[in-house]
Amino acid sequence: MIEAAMIWNEPNNKSHWDPEIDPEWSLFAQMAILAADAIAAKNPELTKVLGGISPIDPFFISRMKNYGVLDHLDAVALHGFPLDWNLWQIHDWPEKINEIRAVTDLPIWVSEVGVSTFGAEEVQLWGLQRTAELLKGKVERCQWYSLYDLPRSWEATTRHREAEGSSYYRHYYMGILREDGTPKPALEEFAKHTPDFGLVQWFHFEDPRLDEAAAWMRRLGVKSVRTGLSWADRFRPNALDWFDRQMQALEDFEVTVTFCFTPEHRGIAPHHTSAPLVPEEFAGFCEEMVERYAPRRDSGYVSRVAKSAARLLGLESRASLGAG
Template sequence: MIEAAMLWNEPNNKSHWDPEIDPDWVRFGEMVKLAADAIAGANPGLTKVLGGISPIDPGFMQRMKDYGVLDKLDAVAVHGFPLDWNLWQIHEWPNKIDEIRGVTDLPIWVSEVGVSSFGAEEVAAWGLKRSAELLKGKVERIQWYSLYDLPRSWEATTRHREAEGSSYYRHFYMGLLREDGTPKPSLEEFAKHTPEMGVVQWFHYEDHRLDDAVEWMKRLGVTYLRTGLSWADSFRPNALDWFDRQMKALEDFDVTVTFCFTPEHRGIAPHHTSAPLVPEEYAQFCADMIARYAPAQQTSNVVSLDQARAALAV
């Protein structure tokens, strides 16, 4: 069910990792190395991926390499939104990938690429088509962000908010489906690129969209999905029941699970972007989730047919 574990999300973006607490990402690097080792202990064969970086910054990737973080991982990931937030044009995608290839030989995943329909739904459809043309065959994974629009009654996971004008509101228009579940023009375009292109869908705690999302992904021909299990949510009442339900619903897909969000009471600062007080606790959460949902294959107790026959003969 789980094909990969992604360690954090956009660590070089202040919406997901507080640079005032960890300005050189030293704490982040140590945390990821601990988590990678813990995951390897739970399942040595599972692919471990550095959380997708946004912006795409070869300098940050070089820093992770210098810290020895990349030595612990099997792939790296980038996120790009050139029609919404990035300060580069969509046709520069190949150059952005090459910048990261100049730093590491690890496989590169585009674990989030998307275009909002904030300005016009036709723009989102064109952006999807052009992104696919530029990225297919260029990287090892492409995951479109996202399946659903973010409900307007919820809050986007960002530190920018309304201070940057329309930038905040674009978060709510990234889906192939509108908030009410009706399809946008980009949905039909997306279906032309599956299964080569996967999808990203974050499910909130006890998310009401889970079952409908599964139906839509199967209808679209999606075979691999990126989602998350929140360390912070693990402290909610009945958290494991929700995690079990979520992962059971997604069992027909190849899932990349992103582990992120610091519990407020376990951070240096009381915020989900904070470096944890005890990084080993994050590592333990990752290992526990892998042991629960993607345990290593147990072969020591497997009895071959010849062994069974020999036992019967005795």
């Protein structure tokens, strides 16, 4: 059910990793290496990706390279929102990508790019068109954020919330579908760019939009989907039941799962952005999820599949001869 595993989300963004606890990102590097090796041990064919960085910072990638993290990974990922949060223009995308290519030979994914409709829905439409012009065929993977607007009754996963002013409220308008499920003008435009563009949709625990989201993705011709499995949620009652539902609903797609969010009781500080007390525990969570949703297909499995296919082909051939 999983074809790629992403280790954390925006590790160089204080909304997702606390730099006061880990100012040099050495704890993050240790955790990422342990997680990558645990994933590889369970399924060496699974693509391992460094969590999408935001801001796009070649010095952070170089830091991860110097720590040896990139030696354990297959790709790096970038997140960019120049019309909402970044301090650069949308036309600078090629320059931003080249800055990262200059410091690593790994494939580059843009695993989150999007435009909010906070100011006007027409801005999102234009931004999608321009983003497609700038990114299609220029990076190894591109995934649009997101399918749904965030419901206003929910909290956005960011550090300072309403103190961020309009920056905070833009989180609620990133979808190509409104909160009530009705399409925005950019929806039809997005469908023109699938399957080249994938979709990002974070699902909250027991999210009621899950099945409808999967139906929309199929309708839009989406091939690749990025979502998350939360280490913090693993400690909720019935967590595995929810994870199973989520992965089953997405089984028609090539799924990149982001493993992230520290449980409060397992962090150095009681917050989901904290480095964990025991980094091996995060690696264990990644290992458990890969074992459950992307187990290695051993030679015995391949042999059994081949034999079953041969038997089916033999039956079909005999049926065809009989019919003739």
